[in-house]
Amino acid sequence: MGQKYTIGVDYGTQSGRAVLVDLSSGHEVADHVTPYPHHVIDEYLPGSGIKLAHDWALQHPDDYLEVLRRSIPAVIKESGVNPEDVIGVGIDFTACTMLPVDEAGEPLCFHKEYVDDPHSWVKLWKHHAAQPEADKINQIAAERGEAFLPRYGGKISSEWMIAKIWQILDEAPEIYDRTDLFLEATDWVISQMTGKVVRNSCTAGYKAIWHKQEGFPSREYFKALDPRLENLTDTKLRGEVIALGSSAGGLTDAMAELTGLKPGIAVAVGNVDAHAAVPAVGVVTPGKLVMAMGTSICHMLLGTEEKQVEGMCGVVEDGIIPGLYGYEAGQSAVGDIFEWFVEESLPSYVKEQAEKEGLGVHQWLEREAAKYQPGETGLLALDWWNGNRSVLVDTDLTGMILGLTLLTKPQEVYRTLLEATAFGTRKIVDAFHSNGVPVDALYACGGLPQKNRLLMQIYADVTNREIYIADSKQTPALGAAMFAAVAAGAEAGGYDSIIDAATSMARVKEETFKPIPANVEIYELLYQEYSKLHDYFGRGENDVMKRLKAIKKSAE
Ligand SMILES: Nc1ncnc2c1ncn2[C@@H]1O[C@H](COP(=O)(O)OP(=O)(O)O)[C@@H](O)[C@H]1O
Ligand SMILES: O=C(CO)[C@@H](O)[C@@H](O)COP(=O)(O)O
Structure with missing residues (x-):
């Protein structure tokens, strides 16, 4: 079948990087970093210059697409690999990094009428302004004896999805109402690559209180938080939750053109940076x-x-x-x-x-x-x-x-x-x-x-x-590339499972640090x-x- 490759794209806090990986050895053939043009937005909103409150941290969604536009063609060029031999692409992201989108999947901050409202932008993982909401989420869950709380060490963080959504509802109800879906940025980027929205089980589980057997917490719990949140999980958090290593769909023609990759290749379901790194070591x-x-x-x-x-x-x-x-x-x-x-x-x-x-x-x-x-x-x-x-x-x-x-x-x-x-x-x-x-x-x-x-x-x-x-120079990106190989499958030259991929592709250095x-x-x-x-x-x-x-x- 000849040598096959996948590309992993790691979205960090300040930049995104693509790595083109050889599937037989895990060798990172080429890598390229794109710093986010708008950096972390934690003082003033771009354009309007509106001052952000203490503890805010936002990002610009187009910066994520810029990483695909620049870094994927760059690794293809640098490696000299024929795009025909790249059988899949996967990404990993900081999390919970989330954004509100409309019915077409367009971020609300791309709308002229919302661009000056900080709540329409991407809230980065380290946006910490939803602590009052997180405190209430925990207090009410504890009072009601909610079974999910111990699974999160007894506390839900203000960094996560529900606290961030509730902050939007509290401070910008018009943005909340206009939102069709709240998405993890990792799922949004995947939706841009495949043309359809699916949620990954990793961020759903760790960041949005979703459980494989039990699903989300009950409507009664959300109602107890705020009656306006009662239907949140059926409406703005709706969507199929898909297991890691699955394919989220094929790469669209438009994305193929933008990146230089072959249309239709497997796009792995989104993942989190740290989680993707585990099989990569x-x-x-x-x-x-x-x-x-x-x-x-x-x-x-x-x-x-x-x-x-x-x-x-x-x-x-x-x-x-x-x-x-x-x-x-x-x-x-x-x-x-x-x-x-x-x-x-x-x-x-x-x-x-x-x-x-x-x-x-x-x-x-x-x-x-x-x-x-x-x-x-x-x-x-x-x-x-x-x-x-x-x-x-x-x-x-x-x-x-x-x-x-x-x-x-x-x-x-x-x-x-x-x-x-x-x-x-x-x-x-x-x-x-x-x-x-x-x-x-x-x-x-x-x-x-x-x-x-x-x-x-x-x-x-x-x-x-x-x-x-x-x-590995770019461990989470290597992990994302491994999950892409699993999404592509063994028949296409990838792997049947992440364990098989790890066996062939993961590496640690010989030298260790001993106490x-x-x-x-x-x-x-x-x-x-x-x-x-x-x-x-x-x-x-x-x-x-x-x-x-x-x-x-x-x-x-
Ligand atoms: N020699 C060093 N010793 C300790 N910390 C460093 C050193 N050089 C850079 N840093 C810190 O490392 C962090 C960047 O880590 P890196 O893994 O490259 O980024 P990211 O977390 O965004 O993926 C920065 O916070 C920087 O201050
Ligand atoms: O919280 C998570 C993962 O759950 C990380 O995405 C977040 O700490 C950001 O990681 P980085 O320090 O940017 O690598």
Whole structure:
């Protein structure tokens, strides 16, 4: 049959990238990144310049199509592969990144009359302005003893679909009324590629409270939230929910022309970035926690049973790998915290020094921070710069650094921030491990493991577990390409199952990060201190963070 290929497109927070993959080996033959022309929209709405409120984060839907227009032709050209041999295409996306569309599937922000209303735009996963709605969703679910709540670690996040929809209804009822469907961006892009709307089981399960056996929560529950939401799931959330690895349809002629691909090739149903990464590092069995480490971290784990774990984002049957329960947890900011430190609070002499030595600022800070032993800085931080996703599930929580003195150096603070995010991950590892979902080893992918060795050693020491690193430049995109191969099927030159695809196509590096016993011991002590701060500020004993936020909001 000759060599066959698929293309995976990974939609991240700031850019989208396409990877053309050889199906026999998983080799990434060519890749291309398209930065989103409109970036993350979190201050002013494009065009009108309307100021967005605190905690908002939007995107422009055309930026997603721009990725297809630019990156797919670029990888075909760079690879020199004949488009006839590309048998499928798949995508993965940040989530819950959602948008309202009309009957024709057109985003409402493309309508002249709605373009100046921020609620007509795409709400990015890290849009955190629906916390009041999320609080009510949780309170009412708890009061009614809703069975779905434990499946989401006891709390539904403000990042997810129902809270975001309810915020639209509360603040822009005319947009809510005009909306024909609320879609995950991943499903919207797939609908643009195939000409029909299908929902994927992964985002439906993790982000929209859909269950394989039980479907959505009851109409009575939605009515108890707000009578106007009673029919939401039959109307604006309607649609067929399709399992991962299925084909969502064939590529339309128009999309084929736009991308240079062959019309009719299999388009895999949409997927989430972190979830797509799991088979791409070869993880198809329980016990291995996959961390997609970038601006945030998503923690993914497989299990054979549905267990209740405090503060996890969710457990979904077939949510990552068919036949297993997929668990997800996460930290809303990791790389973003390091970026904040470098961009917003670093003394200029560090930048000058790094430049003089021909190093990037992160590299300079990493080198200097590595000169300290665990505990030597005397500092400890809570990593809640963008709230706490797991295990506290509260976007109102904020960061803190304890132990600063007049002698504290920037590299010490940098090291402390790396450590704080490792402690956040340790909380998640402990939550799973102590609730019957074992975590024996860690697997890391995403941008951070390639960029910062100190960070990875700290994670190994803090969690006392060996870390395997993805041997792929674009792991989620490789995963998306693998799902595309499954959607295309073995007969077309793809695979029958994602497990078969993983066996042939997934890779990790030979070198791993192993815990260093002396460091493990000291970090254990620091972790106990971290846990005390975590519980004191995070579990309501002292809600000063919430009070400060309320004062800030009223002062704005
Ligand atoms: N050397 C470094 N050490 C630690 N963090 C870094 C380094 N270089 C970049 N970062 C952070 O990595 C994040 C980007 O990660 P990446 O995986 O490339 O992106 P994304 O999460 O959007 O897919 C940014 O938040 C940036 O601050
Ligand atoms: O929340 C999820 C997945 O559930 C992610 O899409 C979100 O954290 C964004 O991930 P990135 O940090 O942009 O890779």
